[in-house]
Amino acid sequence: MLSHERSGSRPMPNNQMQRLAIFAASLSAALAQDLPAQAGNDANFVLYNQHTAEKGEKEIKLYSDFSNSGLEDGYSAQLLELEYGITDRWTSALYFEGVKIDGESYDFGGWRFENRVRLFEERVPLNPVLYVEYEQLEPEHRYKTEVTGRTDAEEEEEEESTEHELETRLILGEDLSKRLNVAFNWINEVNFDNGNWEFGYAAGLNYTLLSEESEHESAESKGCDLEELKLGVELYGGLGDSDAGLTLDGSETEQYVGINLKGELENGVEIGAGIALGLTNDSEDAIIRTMIGYEFK
Numbered sequence: 696m697l698s699h700e701r702s703g704s705r706p707m708p709n710n711q712m713q714r715l716a717i718f719a720a721s722l723s724a725a726l727a728q729d730l731p732a733q734a735g736n737d738a739n740f741v742l743y744n745q746h747t748a749e750k751g752e753k754e755i756k757l758y759s760d761f762s763n764s765g766l767e768d769g770y771s772a773q774l775l776e777l778e779y780g781i782t783d784r785w786t787s788a789l790y791f792e793g794v795k796i797d798g799e800s801y802d803f804g805g806w807r808f809e810n811r812v813r814l815f816e817e818r819v820p821l822n823p824v825l826y827v828e829y830e831q832l833e834p835e836h837r838y839k840t841e842v843t844g845r846t847d848a849e850e851e852e853e854e855e856s857t858e859h860e861l862e863t864r865l866i867l868g869e870d871l872s873k874r875l876n877v878a879f880n881w882i883n884e885v886n887f888d889n890g891n892w893e894f895g896y897a898a899g900l901n902y903t904l905l906s907e908e909s910e911h912e913s914a915e916s917k918g919c920d921l922e923e924l925k926l927g928v929e930l931y932g933g934l935g936d937s938d939a940g941l942t943l944d945g946s947e948t949e950q951y952v953g954i955n956l957k958g959e960l961e962n963g964v965e966i967g968a969g970i971a972l973g974l975t976n977d978s979e980d981a982i983i984r985t986m987i988g989y990e991f992k
């Protein structure tokens with residue numbers, strides 16, 4: 696979704712912040728069970744592939760974006776993810792966002808509730824996954840989970856308020872080998888307040904650079920608790936909206952390329968880092984992206 700202009704900070708009410716903190720802490724405690732987990736992003740931050748968690752798998756992750764150049768003031772934004780495998784083909788996740796914009800206090804950015812359902816039990820070509828996410832976002836939010844719409848669309852001047860949106864995706868993914876996965880996401884997003892649909896995409900790959908499944912690499916990694924290292928490359932951006940129409944014109948959309956690395960340690964800790972580079976004039980120049988998480992085994 697495109698970034699939103701804002702004129703001032705609206706501090707989050709203390710009672711709402713306390714309720715969210717208690718809820719997040721309770722859900723984090725519920726996640727802390729002795730079970731493994733698997734995510735559908737692998738090394739990327741926007742692109743999803745066809746993989747879903749197994750039933751009962753749990754994980755917690757903290758994502759961060761850091762931007763100091765481009766179209767708006769510098770900011771940092773954090774996204775807390777709590778994920779659970781409801782069945783082998785149905786994964787659900789809850790997200791909370793916080794944001795710090797230069798010169799302003801740390802603020803609440805919104806929350807999201809995501810569900811991904813893999814359609815087929817057995818492996819099929821480009822195994823499709825359906826994705827549905829409800830988003831309640833404050834004007835302050837900045838973290839990029841996707842980019843949709845177009846930048847030349849006319850926006851009505853009105854007081855900034857909380858946005859209620861529904862994002863859906865068709866996720867197609869294929870394991871071309873034990874090391875290489877490719878994927879494509881078609882993204883749709885509707886704003887409940889004005890009924891406008893925005894469209895976007897994400898495409899790319901994940902490549903396993905190091906894995907303990909390889910005897911050669913296992914020998915090299917003795918004495919090191921790095922279990923797996925993956926490279927992610929993703930391209931994503933907006934494709935237009937229902938008002939002004941679809942477009943592939945780079946002068947009317949935000950477009951980014953991301954290059955990322957993700958390491959998994961034997962103790963269940965995951966660490967990721969990458970950079971998203973803006974490819975058009977309306978994109979941010981660069982965003983540093985990080986992730987730290989834990990799989991409950």
